[in-house]
Amino acid sequence: MPDTRPAWTFTLPAALLLMAPFDILASLAMDIYLPVVPAMPGILDTTPSVIQLTLSLYMVMLGVGQVIFGPLSDRLGRRPVLLAGATAFVVTSLGAACSQTALIFLAFRLVQAIGASAMLVATFATVRDVYADRPEGVVIYGLFSSMLAFVPALGPIAGALIGNLLGWRAIFATLAALAVPALLNAAIRWRETRPIGTARRHRSVLPIFTSPGFWVYTLAFSAGMGSFFVFFSTAPRVLIGQAGYSPIGFSLAFATVALAMIATTRFAKGFVARWGIAGCVARGMALLVTGAALLAVGELARSPSFLGFIVPMWVMAAGIVLTVSVTANGALAEFDDIAGSAVAFYFCIQSLVVSIAGTLAVTCLDGDTAWPVIAYATTTAVLVSAGLALLRRRERPDAAP
Numbered sequence: 001m002p003d004t005r006p007a008w009t010f011t012l013p014a015a016l017l018l019m020a021p022f023d024i025l026a027s028l029a030m031d032i033y034l035p036v037v038p039a040m041p042g043i044l045d046t047t048p049s050v051i052q053l054t055l056s057l058y059m060v061m062l063g064v065g066q067v068i069f070g071p072l073s074d075r076l077g078r079r080p081v082l083l084a085g086a087t088a089f090v091v092t093s094l095g096a097a098c099s100q101t102a103l104i105f106l107a108f109r110l111v112q113a114i115g116a117s118a119m120l121v122a123t124f125a126t127v128r129d130v131y132a133d134r135p136e137g138v139v140i141y142g143l144f145s146s147m148l149a150f151v152p153a154l155g156p157i158a159g160a161l162i163g164n165l166l167g168w169r170a171i172f173a174t175l176a177a178l179a180v181p182a183l184l185n186a187a188i189r190w191r192e193t194r195p196i197g198t199a200r201r202h203r204s205v206l207p208i209f210t211s212p213g214f215w216v217y218t219l220a221f222s223a224g225m226g227s228f229f230v231f232f233s234t235a236p237r238v239l240i241g242q243a244g245y246s247p248i249g250f251s252l253a254f255a256t257v258a259l260a261m262i263a264t265t266r267f268a269k270g271f272v273a274r275w276g277i278a279g280c281v282a283r284g285m286a287l288l289v290t291g292a293a294l295l296a297v298g299e300l301a302r303s304p305s306f307l308g309f310i311v312p313m314w315v316m317a318a319g320i321v322l323t324v325s326v327t328a329n330g331a332l333a334e335f336d337d338i339a340g341s342a343v344a345f346y347f348c349i350q351s352l353v354v355s356i357a358g359t360l361a362v363t364c365l366d367g368d369t370a371w372p373v374i375a376y377a378t379t380t381a382v383l384v385s386a387g388l389a390l391l392r393r394r395e396r397p398d399a400a401p
Helices: 013-033 034-043 048-077 078-098 102-131 136-166 169-188 211-242 247-302 306-324 327-331 336-364 372-399
Strands: none
Touching: 013 048, 013 078, 013 102, 013 136, 013 169, 013 247, 013 306, 034 048, 034 327, 034 372, 048 102, 048 336, 078 102, 078 169, 102 136, 102 306, 102 336, 102 372, 136 169, 136 247, 136 306, 169 336, 211 247, 211 306, 211 327, 211 336, 211 372, 247 306, 247 327, 247 372, 306 327, 306 372, 336 372
């Protein structure tokens, strides 16, 4: 394993304050904009399909851009990629706020996604560089996932309030205003963490795709976050459309799932010390299946309720955190010297799995019910459990004297 640059001396809260804003902003740029999407065709004198591109292209570039910036961060370093991406995010957020035509607005959104993609790669590659062998890494991954669970719930509410009070342009000005202090903090305090010498070696990325561990743990991350994605996609239809919740009531119920994730993160470090990476993922998959079974019981009761829909998600939330807190370390364990590239492919592949398989679950099954969540969580958990069994079988001969 190559020597790395001096480890960060930040406390865990200071490290989170430095890194978390970039992770949150990348997601917030999508969710905070949603409430004004229906009005944008009239505002910019364009068609709904063009405005839809500002959403879909953002998601595409967020994933594809990581494949570009991952190798770049291995060659140039995490710090320059992060600072360039954050600067682009600030400039394009302001540009979007000042746009007068749909084409210019679309262009700024596209570059905004590129900046967000660079921020994500640099942030998670840095986590891998610094915390790969430290228990704080488990806490950071768990907290990142938990915080992102709040963004889809609270982002649209914030966007609606800002849009109603100050207009749609203020939404993008707010994104820039939030990114500026994060950028300045990083410019002053973010030190380079890329392993020394990796820029000269240019190791091939092909071993990433032939590593069974990479695929099993990447699928495990997809199982956890995909289950949450499908839940998020169906929850409004179940709770508001079927159970009659108000938007505020829905947001509060939704927030309890995020709180369950944060509560589990509090104990994640101890779980990893006791069970190891594979053991945590195995138990995470068991919790996903347990939660899916409880959702099925609630669904068969034919009366959508907090007890039948939200409480089972608390069980699944614990499984999600137990899983996503360790899967990065499992998937990237062999690739410290090309962590940027490995992180990029890790997130790109899982985003494809989640978006394709998750969308199919919601569209092919009844999205007004819990069945899409049940099907996605159960299927992926079974596949991951089978993959873990295969990994254990591969490791036994190596462990034998």
